[in-house]
Amino acid sequence: MLETLPSSFSFGPGLDQIIPTPLLARSGVGASFEKDLAMTYDPAWYQVNKKKVNEWNRRWREANKEQMKAIVKRWYLAHPDRVRENRRRWYLENKERWLENARNLPKKEPEKWKLIWAEKRGVRRARKAGSDIGRVELRRILNIHGYICHICKAPVAPWDIHFDHVIPLSKGGSHTEENIRPAHADCNLRKQDKI
């Protein structure tokens, strides 16, 4: 049974360090939560009352979600190195879970992720070619030009789409939204053959 803490009990300045482990470990915050917590209290007292305190903290966090958010944010800003270090450690310890998550995300929104990958690929290629690179959002290009191949002017199915540089990178074209149009995969490849 959870006892209520004495009314004179206060977290004092240690409150800032009370961060829930399971909730935030993923984002790099709470990996050393238990350690921080132990330091907040008189260590001997904490050892004896550990369970009670942890449960009390859990309830407090649940009942004060907004305040918790502010505390977490402050903690983030105050400990950038530890956030980075914890995030790295979390990733190493949960690599499999992380990779599985990364594999599953695209299954939920395949079209969105296809565009994101195409964007990254595009920037990599442009960098390799030494081209000028601007901000390129393929979704925006599709909104402007529609699913129409700019080479043969016929409609393109989403799974068949390539993004073609109107002036090829190899001819000094830039990697910018103005120079990129939707195209059929084979129209795009045929055009590259000619160059």
Ligand SMILES: [Zn+2]
């Ligand atoms: Zn075409």
